[in-house]
Amino acid sequence: MQVISVTSVSKKYKVYKNPGPVSLKNGIQEIFNNKTKQEFLAINDVSFSLNSGDKLGIVGNNGAGKSTLLKILSRITKPTTGTISVQGKVASLLEVGTGFHPELTGRENIFLNGAILGMKKNEITAQFDEIVDFAGEQIIRFLDTPVKRYSSGMYVRLGFAIAAHLNPEILIIDEVLAVGDADFQKKSLGKMKEVASREKTILFVSHNLTAVANLCNKTLHLEKGKVKDFGDTGKILTSYMAALQNNVFEHQYDKPENAPGNDLIRLKYAKLSPILQEDQTYWDIRHPFKIEFEFWNLGNTQNLNISLHVFASTGECIFNVGTESIACKYGLIRANLEVPGNYLNDGNYVVSFMIVKDKSIILYNFEEVFNFEIADFREDTTWYGKWPGYVRPSFSFPMEQISETI
Amino acid sequence: MGIIQRFSTQFKEILHDSELLLILAKRDISVRYKQTYLGISWAIVRPVLTMLVFLFAFKNVAKIQDLSGYPIQLVIFSGILFWNLFSTTFQSVSNSILTNGNLISKVYFPRLIICLSSTAVSLVDFFVGLIVYLILTFALGHSISIHIIFLPIALILTLLSSLGFGILFASFSVKYRDLLQLIPLVVQYGFFVTPIVYTSQSLIDSKWFIYYSIINPLAGLVEFFRFGLIVDYRLFNINILLISIGSTLFIFLLSLFVFHRREDSFVDHL
Numbered sequence A: 001m002q003v004i005s006v007t008s009v010s011k012k013y014k015v016y017k018n019p020g021p022v023s024l025k026n027g028i029q030e031i032f033n034n035k036t037k038q039e040f041l042a043i044n045d046v047s048f049s050l051n052s053g054d055k056l057g058i059v060g061n062n063g064a065g066k067s068t069l070l071k072i073l074s075r076i077t078k079p080t081t082g083t084i085s086v087q088g089k090v091a092s093l094l095e096v097g098t099g100f101h102p103e104l105t106g107r108e109n110i111f112l113n114g115a116i117l118g119m120k121k122n123e124i125t126a127q128f129d130e131i132v133d134f135a136g137e138q139i140i141r142f143l144d145t146p147v148k149r150y151s152s153g154m155y156v157r158l159g160f161a162i163a164a165h166l167n168p169e170i171l172i173i174d175e176v177l178a179v180g181d182a183d184f185q186k187k188s189l190g191k192m193k194e195v196a197s198r199e200k201t202i203l204f205v206s207h208n209l210t211a212v213a214n215l216c217n218k219t220l221h222l223e224k225g226k227v228k229d230f231g232d233t234g235k236i237l238t239s240y241m242a243a244l245q246n247n248v249f250e251h252q253y254d255k256p257e258n259a260p261g262n263d264l265i266r267l268k269y270a271k272l273s274p275i276l277q278e279d280q281t282y283w284d285i286r287h288p289f290k291i292e293f294e295f296w297n298l299g300n301t302q303n304l305n306i307s308l309h310v311f312a313s314t315g316e317c318i319f320n321v322g323t324e325s326i327a328c329k330y331g332l333i334r335a336n337l338e339v340p341g342n343y344l345n346d347g348n349y350v351v352s353f354m355i356v357k358d359k360s361i362i363l364y365n366f367e368e369v370f371n372f373e374i375a376d377f378r379e380d381t382t383w384y385g386k387w388p389g390y391v392r393p394s395f396s397f398p399m400e401q402i403s404e405t406i
Numbered sequence B: 001m002g003i004i005q006r007f008s009t010q011f012k013e014i015l016h017d018s019e020l021l022l023i024l025a026k027r028d029i030s031v032r033y034k035q036t037y038l039g040i041s042w043a044i045v046r047p048v049l050t051m052l053v054f055l056f057a058f059k060n061v062a063k064i065q066d067l068s069g070y071p072i073q074l075v076i077f078s079g080i081l082f083w084n085l086f087s088t089t090f091q092s093v094s095n096s097i098l099t100n101g102n103l104i105s106k107v108y109f110p111r112l113i114i115c116l117s118s119t120a121v122s123l124v125d126f127f128v129g130l131i132v133y134l135i136l137t138f139a140l141g142h143s144i145s146i147h148i149i150f151l152p153i154a155l156i157l158t159l160l161s162s163l164g165f166g167i168l169f170a171s172f173s174v175k176y177r178d179l180l181q182l183i184p185l186v187v188q189y190g191f192f193v194t195p196i197v198y199t200s201q202s203l204i205d206s207k208w209f210i211y212y213s214i215i216n217p218l219a220g221l222v223e224f225f226r227f228g229l230i231v232d233y234r235l236f237n238i239n240i241l242l243i244s245i246g247s248t249l250f251i252f253l254l255s256l257f258v259f260h261r262r263e264d265s266f267v268d269h270l
Helices: A024-032 A066-073 A106-116 A121-135 A137-141 A152-164 A182-197 A209-215 A233-244 B003-016 B018-032 B039-061 B072-099 B112-117 B120-139 B146-173 B178-193 B208-215 B217-229 B238-269
Strands: A002-016 A037-051 A055-059 A081-086 A090-093 A170-174 A201-205 A218-223 A226-232 A249-252 A265-274 A289-297 A302-312 A317-322 A326-328 A331-339 A347-357 A361-374
Touching: A002 A066, A002 A201, A037 A066, A037 A081, A037 A201, A037 A218, A037 A226, A055 A066, A055 A209, A055 A233, A066 A081, A066 A090, A066 A170, A066 A201, A106 A121, A106 A152, A106 B018, A121 A137, A121 A152, A137 A152, A152 A182, A182 A209, A201 A209, A209 A233, A218 A233, A226 A233, A249 A361, A265 A361, A289 A302, A289 A347, A302 A331, B003 B018, B003 B112, B003 B238, B018 B112, B018 B120, B039 B072, B039 B120, B072 B112, B072 B120, B072 B146, B072 B178, B072 B217, B112 B146, B112 B238, B120 B146, B146 B178, B146 B217, B146 B238, B208 B217, B208 B238, B217 B238
Parallel strands: A055 A201, A055 A218, A090 A170, A170 A201
Antiparallel strands: A002 A037, A002 A081, A218 A226, A249 A265, A265 A289, A289 A331, A302 A317, A302 A326, A302 A347, A347 A361
């Protein structure tokens, strides 16, 4: 059964260009002069429909119109043109703890926030203990304290706990998963999965593609307010991630004169490329990758080796490998490195390498030659937070039951 | 869809969300006097102090002993009670959409609920003040008029007029913030151009007073209000009252219409 249908919806905003100082003169000018207004389409001719029980993930870059679309679907704002039809009771969670009043206690805010999200008083009363339990023991102790005295973590936990106990037919969620500490995220995503497994329609905006991949059966890819792609999650995410990721990195120089380096060493060629599995279009943690170099030795015969560093985006060196030192004559020298899959964790990395003479003198340091990103990959998981660690080995780690008595 | 039909759907939606209306009202009331020592007693202090100031000005400075033959304390206090009800409701309704902007931009519910719920605090203050008024009446050796049975009607009319003006201001002030600057002025000047600390006796015979009552329905309402509170209050005029009621209802319905036309654009200007 079709529960949501969106037909060529557009939302136009007026952008006021260069308003100048606030004054009567400008105000009057603005009334008579419409040229200062520029129009901007936040949502441009979007159409799609969902059946009951569909879980839709909405992905796209910042400013693609994801949040505006959610606001239109939850009736907070009207589309400029086009129609939407939504059948069933809708709850929208565009932020955690909407309407919390700082002066009211945790207990009072549970009822207030619940009512704002559309729960009836008896529903809240019936689930009150569960909500408090879910929020954690810290909340239990401070239930009768004004929430302005709460830590931001407690505030968010309480907000999510209420939201997690909503029971609408259609649930609209915007990025609320990015809250709380790792432990709480784990708990809330588990809860999300539980909610998702019920016959409920969910619309979910997230930058956490692992969560989208695991929770949603359909995905809508928005780009600059338009539907770029809509369909099965697997297909859409693959093309989305491929478009997002730049997975060939190459530097090539024709002549030593234009190339980076110095009088002794010049870079000719450097390439970093992942070895993708078949039908894969983006680079995730499972894939090995290759680095190739060619450089010109402009000096006389000298003993050279390459020392390559891989840094995390935060600056820590993950590893450093070196070639053996060989006697290089004037001319072109090549080196190859292959890094296995299931080795680096997902994240952003930077590669630098230096050419070293006699294993001790640095002739030249090529800094930040490559800046690359590895996507996450997980199967069958309920944990969508950032996997900790810089490396992500898949060591064999067997476990077995050895006895059934104690 | 016809306008009547749209209003009735909206009315049904508000009824459906009446729990939200109540809890928002409760929120405003319980937050109002948080972290104050006097708490709800402030609802007594404010009208009493205002009355004392005018008593001082009238009795000691202007040497006036009564107003149009009625006890000066009762005329002033009932006027202030009325004016406080009107002005605090008007102000909180006018500001309600902006002060609850965070809710409006994150959750959908009938927007009018915000305006309706923000009358709660002024109502509580009013009832506290009314008790003080009754005590004052007995303390001064007067009795209560039988006409007090009309007080609920006067109260409803006052609420409708303050909602009407408030909703009009709320509808436009989201986009045109200039109106926010106007609200305190309306309250300040309205106090003097309405028979609050005087009676309408000297005005009632003037020809223009009828027209004036159309623009300012409060002039007729405050006298109706006093008619319910003060024994043998004869300055109440049924014709003027009918004009005031007509004008109040017109403003209220107009405000609902305007609000309905503008509520969809609130989020875009918050």
